[in-house]
Amino acid sequence: MPAVFPSRLRPLLQLSLLLSLSASPLLMSTSWADGAERRSYQVPAGNLSTALTRFAGLAGVNLSVDPALVSGRNSAGLSGEYGVEEGFTRLLLGSGLQLQPVGGNAYILVPAADGSSLELAPTSILGATGSSDADVFAGGQVARRGSQGLLGSKDFMETPFSMTTYTSEAVKNQQARTLGDLIASDPSVRATNPAGGRYEQFTIRGFSLFNSDVAYNGLYGVLPTYTIDMEMADRVDIIKGPSQLINGISPRGSVGGGINVVPKHATDKPITSLTTSYASNNQLGGAVDVGRRFGEDNQFGLRFNGVKQSGDTEWDHQRIDRDMAVLGLDFRGDRLRLSTDIGHTERDTDAPQERVQVAANAKVPNANDVRNNYAQPWSQARTKDTFGTVNGEFDVSDSVMVYGGVGARKSNHDFLRHAVSVTNDAGDFSVQPRDFTRDENVRTATAGVRNWFHTGPVSHEINLAASYFYMDFENGGARYAAGRSNLYDPVTTAKPGTPTRQDAKVYTENRFSGVALSDTLGFFDDRLLLTLGARWQRVKVDDWSDDVKGDTAYDEEKISPSGGILFKATDKLSLYANYMEGLSQGKIAPSTSVNEDEIFPPFISRQVEVGAKYDAGAYALTAAVFRIKQPAYETNATTRVFGPNGKRQNNGVELSMFGEPLKGFRLLGGVMYIDSELTHTTNGTFDGNRAPATPKYNVNLGAEWDVPTVQGLTLTGRGIYSSSQYLDQSNEKEIDSWERFDVGTRYAFKVDDKNITLRANIENVMDKRYWSSAGASDDSEPGLTLSTPRTYLLSATVDF
Structure with a gap:
């Protein structure tokens, strides 16, 4: 063992052994459950015998079963609060069996008198293939349950941190093409790159989140690096705060939160859906979604999603062509x-926009005067990504489940670009063409075991998991002769010809590994849930420049503890608190700095959060107060050297609402307030200043109204607001606050038993020009992001 596991890891293994021994029947006390009481249960779908045995064990009752009665039968499982007999009845739906009490806390299983089991009103059920209708919260835009990696899939009311899960219905109705389109509904998340740029990037609670930190069914680094198409998503989980305990260290070390995309799998109901779409200026496209189940008891499933879209955007000489194909198979x-989920995406963008950097002696440009695309017509971005995952779960017994997953991705990226760095008040900038290539290979894996048991009146859910992530990438390229242009009056320069300089070929290898252990203890009929856990993490980075090994490589490890507590004050109100800690990969100096590609050591981030969640049935309200600390980084305005400079602390408050408070009227949105402060900066120069690129207020509010007099007609609207932001740590340059308004409508009807939905949305209906972001305060490439002009979106979906 010492040769395999570091000494710091041994306490985790010893604790795991102790908890496993405590699960032994010899050490467990007599059952405490009372059949008349209601408490929370989570029983996965699958074999009926396994589901009944697990439920009986959790409820603390005796159940006698004739194996012949349950042989070959399945159960949809259950999730929620039930009495004992109510829970058994839910598990037996459609089985032709029923429960019969035989005295005390003892039951037997017998055939139903009429050959069918009792039907109940719908409650929360989790099917084996993913989310079901009962998992969707009122209004259909948000799901009740979300994937939480190590901790499994849980209802938001039983989660000791802030989390929102958007449904595929929300994706379709917003006509979200990429992840950047979808996050426009969340006040805690902001896009920090132009929508027509080379890549998407976000902030959560004011900290950067790159696409490589977006998980795919819990696996990091599998999805495309630069842009993620939303047609592949069944759900999108957004978790607020450091989430290393849940999924391990992410490739770029996201601190403010994490995003997980859940792939589409076949449902019991056949799916055949065709969609045609239009986006201004002249983007035309089509999408197909086909799902079927086969075999005995529909054991085998197939789901295919394909997309083709191409055409000009609202920006002059900008064109985007994208292709996506994703196949999901399940058993x-x-x-x-x-x-298993296998996908391939390609995206070609002509004249992609860049962030606008502002020199020290230039004022902030007036966004309202930027009316044309300042990217050169010859600039382009070409990306190809092929990826795949395999995931599995196996019920070893009624109380033990093992699971695992592996994933891989191969990507080729080719850019011909130029930076946009305004040097004076007139908006002049130098056009320095750069040919940039990046090839990536990713391999990742996770494996774990989950154990449910009781020790006396205390329930336990033990999770032990290991993870591994490997990525190598090579950057190369060349520079060309410079030209001149202007932000307000762009000048077309000659297409690059002969390079003036070859860039060094930089090859980097990242290896992240970890082992995590957690225990969720339930007290007082699981009304009080306490989660304690820790993850040992190792970060190893090596790099070479023109085959010469760099001197900034590192190999470090750390145990990061985390914990959360949740109290169900009433059936509708949950109160929670958490402490989360994580190790993040060190920042990499950007191409705009003189120390380009320098790798900095890993750093630690910490969060404390308290919150409340109120589930009124038709709608839900959540509130959270948080504090996140981490080192601050900057590119010095004078020396252009990128590096750490002090620490930053984000104190914030989040309020959110979702659901259908009135029949036919749905709301989705919220408010986030952040007080971000810099401390311990060099010589105290910027101490007390506000961290750059962090607005004090973000507000999002979306509404939908079903017109009573016209069946199937829905009107939609959304408002988005962000307050002013500083560009740098000195707080001398500032961008104004901004707001954006979107409107839309959809009409659903039937023709010859075919469901047809027509959708029309207008984004930025006022056609306002503004700087939507100043980058991110912990970002390696700061700069201004220009808003997207008024955009028209049309689509027609036919479900056969």
């Missing part, structure tokens, strides 16, 4: 559940 057996 659900009595004890075994398997799935």
Whole structure:
């Protein structure tokens, strides 16, 4: 063992052994459950015998079952609060069996008198293939349950941190083409790159989140690096705060939160859906979504999603062509559940926009005067990504489940670009063409075991998991002769010809590994849930420049503890608190700095959060107060050297609402307030200043109204607001606050048993020009992001 696990890891393994021993029947006390009481249960779908045995064990009752009665039968599982008999009845739906009490806390299983089990009103059920209708919260835009990696899938009311899960219905109705389109509904998340740029990037709670930090079914680094198409998503989980305990260290070390994309799998109902779409100026496209289940008890599933879209955007000489194909296969057996998802995406962008950098002696440009695309017509971005995952779960027994997943991605990226750095008040900038290539290879894996048991009146859910992530990438390229242009009156320069300088070929290898252990303890019929855990993490980075090994490589490890507590004050109100800590990969100096590609050591981030969640049935309200600390980084305005400079602390408050408070009227949105402060900067120069690129207020509010007099007609609207932001740590340059308004409508009807939905949205209906972001305060490439002009979106979907 010492040769395999570092000494710092041994406490985790010792604790795991102790908890496993405590699960032994010899050490467990007599059952405490009372059949008349209601408490929370989570029983996965699958083999009926396994589901009944697990439920009986959790409820603390005796159940006698004739194996012949349950042989070959499955159960949809259950999730929520039930009495004992109510829970058994839910598990037996459609089985032709019923429960019969035989005295005390003892039951037997017998055939139903009429050959069918009792039907109940719908409650929360989790099917083996993913989310079901009962998982969707009122209004259909948000799901009740979200994937939480190590901790499994849980209802938001039983989660001791802030989390929102958007449904595929929300994706379709917003006509979200990329992840950047979808996050426009969330006040805690902001896009920090132009929508027509080379890549998407975000902030959560004021800290950077790159696409490589977006997980795919819990696996990091598998999805495309630069842009993620939303047609592949069944759900999108957004978790606020450091989430290393849940999924391990992410490739770029996101601090403010994490995003997980759940792939689409076949449902019991056949799916055949065709969509045609239009986006201004002249983007035309089509999408297909086909799903089927086969075999005995629909054990095998197939789901295919394909997209083709191309054409000009609202920006002059800008064109985007994108292709996506994703195939999902799954198997659900009595004890075994398997799935594999394979995808390929390509995206070609002509004249992609860049962030606008502002020199020290220039004032902030007037965004309202930027009416034309300042990217050169010859600039382009070409990306190709091929990726795949395999995931599996196996019920070893009624109380033990093992699971695992592996993923891989191969990507080729080719850019011909130029930076936009305004040097004076007139908006002049130098056009320095750069040919930039990046090839990436990713391999990742995770494996774990989950164990449910009781020790006396205390329930336990033990999770032990290991993760591994490997990525190598090579950057190369060349520079060309410079030209001149202007932000307000762009000048077309000659297309690059002979290079004036070859860039060094930089090759980097990242290896992240970790082992995590957690225990969720339930007290007082699980009304009080306490989660304690820790993750050992190792970060190893090596780099070479023109085959010469760099001197900034490192190999470091750390144990990061985390914990959360949740109290169900009432059936509708949950109160929670958490402490989360994580190790993040060190920042990499950007191409705009003189120390380009320098790798900095890993750093630690810490969060404390308290909050409340209120579930009124038709709508839900959540509130959170948080504090996140981490080192601050900057590119010095004078020396152009990138590096750490002090620490930053974000104190914030989040309020959110979702659901259908009135029949036919739905709301989705919220408010985030952040007080961001710099401390311990060099010589105290910027101490007390506000961290750059961090607005005090973000506000989002979306509404939908079903017109009562016209069946199937819905009107939609959304408002988005961000307050002013500083560009740098000195707080001398500032961008104004901004607001954006979107409107839309959709009409659903039937023709010959075919469901047809027509959608029309207008984004930025006022056609306002503004700087939507000053980058991110912890970002390696700061700069201004220009808003997207008024955009028209039209689509027609036919479901056969």
